[in-house]
Amino acid sequence: MLKVHRDICGYCGCCVSVCPEGALELIDAYLSVEEKCTDCGICAKVCPVGALEARHGK
Amino acid sequence: MESKYDVLVIGGGPAGAIAAKSAAEKGLKTCLVEKRPAIGAPVRCAEGIGREALMEFIEPDPCWISAEMTGAAIVAPDGTLMQLSSAQAGSKVGYVLDRKFFDRELVWRAADAGADIAVKSRAIAPILENGAVKGAKIEHLGKVTSITADVIIAADGVESKFSKWCGIDTTVPVREIMSGAQYVMTDIEIDPHSTIFYLGNEVAPEGYLWVFPKGDRSANVGIGISGRKSGKGHRAIDYLNKFVEKTFPDGKTIEHIIGGVSVCRPLDCTVADGLMIIGDAARVVDPLTGGGIYNGMFTGRLAAEVAAEAIARGNVSKKALMPYDKAWRASKMGKAIDRNYNIKEYLIKQSDSKLNDIIHSGSKLDLKEFSTLMLIKELIRVNPKLVIELGALAASLR
Incomplete structure (x- = not known):
């Protein structure tokens, strides 16, 4: 499952907009990852600061 | 916050604020919910806007202008x-602009026009009936309240989750x-x-x-x-x-x-039964400049105007709200x-x-x-x- 580096994340929502599964949700100052995350890695790619890490994705 | 409104606006950026203000000015019972604890923060914007574009909505005020170009x-x-x-x-x-103060000013004006405002209040799911959007479940400090409304206006920005929950693909x-x-x-x-x-x-x-x-x-x-x-x-x-x-x-x-x-291009359709999508959530950012403040305010005002007509006629179906979609596409x-x-x-x-x-x-x-x-x-x-x-x-x- 997707790893969120909370010390890097700026909770900006860029990742939320590209998630094809709708598995990400920004709850004020933290990013929540739902079970339906497929670990595809799209969000990790577009993150402006590199806060996300797909464990098995691209 | 009450449990029933004419219009429920989700998101307190410029699009949502102008939508709520315009709806309240039309005499509609309006509520705006913002998931963040403060309007205008954190800023996610380069804050530039053309003079004519701004003046169409509000007189420039040094309180929220950082610099003149x-x-x-x-x-x-x-x-x-x-x-x-x-x-x-x-x-x-x-x-x-200084968006922290600009956004706050717009929401203030929506409140002055009569709209209810709720901050740290996050829409967590739509209320759907036979596929039509009838309201939203709003979470505030761990408590979930159901709010129904004739028209829901999704102004939830780049994340655009509310429409996605309603079955509209907003993925960029x-x-x-x-x-x-x-x-x-x-x-x-x-x-x-x-x-x-x-x-x-x-x-x-x-x-x-x-x-x-x-x-x-x-x-x-x-x-x-x-x-x-x-x-x-x-x-x-x-x-x-x-x-x-x-x-x-x-x-x-x-x-x-x-x-x-x-x-990207705007959403294929920015209305559904009981739902209107505005601003960044509708993907109406200018694709060349990335500017979204004016387009958000423009679609916000237009959505409220069409919502008022539809509510007055007692029909908030996708077809009845479609004039909004048609009008912004045909606009400058x-x-x-x-x-x-x-x-x-x-x-x-x-x-x-x-x-x-x-x-x-x-x-x-x-x-x-x-x-x-x-x-x-x-x-x-x-x-x-x-x-x-x-x-x-x-x-x-x-």
């Missing part, structure tokens, strides 16, 4: 600078998300009345880097790059740091901002999005040497009207070859 400049990949100025020398062409393609980072910097040498745009594949691949003044020695220094060009070691923040180290080595960063901006704004999308698609395919050629053609352009349309027309005039390359697009600009 009299011109702009574009820097080619090779460093050549092209200055853009208004034919009326020295006239104000735009503003750099990777290549069409601008991955962005920005520093509010101070103690830097700048022209305090001119915005600067830096182009080039080394500087900002398939995007641009900006310096938008916020005062005599301070500015928003930011960048957007295409999501497909982003990755480990070459993210928006990496490009921004490279630029800042070179250009403003002694500057001081007083705010660290990141965010995403969609530069809708046409500009269409045109600027095509120009963006052309520009991102050009090599640095081609961009250099285009910018070398004029070191100073006086624009009759200070707009991207006028700029493109001028660039075509001084680069006749572009007429052939742009084909039908160039013809449509005449």
Whole structure:
């Protein structure tokens, strides 16, 4: 499952907009990852600061 | 907050605020919910807006204007600078806002017009009945309340989750998300009345880097790059740091901002039964500039007007709300999005040497009207070859 580096994340929502599964949700100052995350890695790619890490994705 | 409204607006940015204000002014019982604890913060914006565009909605007020602009400049990949100025020398062409105060002012006005406002209140699910949107479940401090409304206006920004929950695909393609980072910097040498745009594949691949003044020695220094060009070691923040180290080595960063901006085409349809989608959530950001404040306010006002008519007639079906979708597409704004999308698609395919050629053609352009349309027309005039390359697009600009 997707790893969120909370010390890097700026909770900006860029990742939320590209998630094809709708598995990400920004709850004020933290990013929540739902079970339906497929670990595809799209969000990790577009993150402006590199806060996300797909464990098995691209 | 009550349990039933005529209009429920989800999101308290400029789009949602203007929608709520306009709806309340039409006499509709309106509520605006914002998931963040404060309106206007954190900022996710370069804060620039054209003068005419702003004036259509609100009189400029020093309380929320950081700086007045009299011109702009574009820097080619090779460093050549092209200055853009208004034919009326020295006239104000735009503003750099202070969004923390600007957004707050707009929500204040919505409240003054009679709308209820709820902050730290997050929509967590739509209330659906036979496929029609009837309301939303709102969570506040761990407690969930059901709010029903005749029309729900989704103004939840780049994330655009509410519409997605209602079955509308709002996902932005990777290549069409601008991955962005920005520093509010101070103690830097700048022209305090001119915005600067830096182009080039080394500087900002398939995007641009900006310096938008916020005062005599301070500015928003930011960048957007295409999501497909982003990755480990070459993210928006990496490009921004490279630029800042070179250009403003002694500057001081007083705010660290990141965010995403969609530069895709707007959603195929921005209404559903009981639902209207506005602003960034509808993907109506200008695909060439990434500007979304005006488009958000424009769609917000229009949505409220159409909602008022539909509610008065007692029919809030998709068909009854469709005039909103049709009207913004047919508007000057809708046409500009269409045109600027095509120009963006052309520009991102050009090599640095081609961009250099285009910018070398004029070191100073006086624009009759200070707009991207006028700029493109001028660039075509001084680069006749572009007429052939742009084909039908160039013809449509005449």
